[in-house]
Amino acid sequence: xxxxxxxxxxxxxxxxxxxxxxxxxxxxxxxxxxxxxxxxxxxxxxxxxxxxxxxxxxxxxxxxxxxxxxxxxxxxxxxxxxxxxxxxxxxxxxxxxxxxxxxxxxxxxxxxxxxxxxxxxxxxxxxxxxxxxxxxxxxxxxxxxxxxxxxxxxxxxxxxxxxxxxxxxx
Amino acid sequence: xxxxxxxxxxxxxxxxxxxxxxxxxxxxxxxxxxxxxxxxxxxxxxxxxxxxxxxxxxxxxxxxxxxxxxxxxx
Numbered sequence: 001x002x003x004x005x006x007x008x009x010x011x012x013x014x015x016x017x018x019x020x021x022x023x024x025x026x027x028x029x030x031x032x033x034x035x036x037x038x039x040x041x042x043x044x045x046x047x048x049x050x051x052x053x054x055x056x057x058x059x060x061x062x063x064x065x066x067x068x069x070x071x072x073x074x075x076x077x078x079x080x081x082x083x084x085x086x087x088x089x090x091x092x093x094x095x096x097x098x099x100x101x102x103x104x105x106x107x108x109x110x111x112x113x114x115x116x117x118x119x120x121x122x123x124x125x126x127x128x129x130x131x132x133x134x135x136x137x138x139x140x141x142x143x144x145x146x147x148x149x150x151x152x153x154x155x156x157x158x159x160x161x162x163x164x165x166x167x168x169x170x
Numbered sequence: 171x172x173x174x175x176x177x178x179x180x181x182x183x184x185x186x187x188x189x190x191x192x193x194x195x196x197x198x199x200x201x202x203x204x205x206x207x208x209x210x211x212x213x214x215x216x217x218x219x220x221x222x223x224x225x226x227x228x229x230x231x232x233x234x235x236x237x238x239x240x241x242x243x244x
Contacts, residue, residue: 008217009217016236018235034227120224
């Protein structure tokens, strides 16, 4: 069954064979352990680093990693809904986003007879300016990679670093 | 819908790139407005890519969460 929904929402669902409190806890506290690695999924790409979600309302979701011996932090957004074990939401901003441009990710944990249904809804894409990089038919891996490359003073050093050393680990 | 209201609606759509407007040669008062679906198609394609990324991530989450849960119950 396909529900009618606004065209700027992305949604994905999975059934996990664990209780909802475990699902919520693992999703948030252990995000670095399950979040896929490599250029396709992380700003850090193949660099050493971690993703952390501060477990509270207003907490930050960020990636911290090493570039040429110094630690860089990329903040994706802050937690806007913290309702364990059923609901979580956080802002999602890429580096190429202009001030005021933001998308939002909502995660629902719904108990089911076989575990927990986890649904991610990522909304707000239509609010991005029409000439935004993500609106130019660019695919997701390219965009995520670009957010890293475009990141302020990291622009040059990270690009060189990634080009020379990092290869996606999947 | 009133004429000014219609103009306002069309202006919003035009700015969003969703309609194109052209003048007609034989009638200075008339405007031909046509729908442009390309920006919507592009957005939809992007959203589908984002969905594929999250599906991928949730699969990794499932594998990890179920492994952790089994380990804890032992």
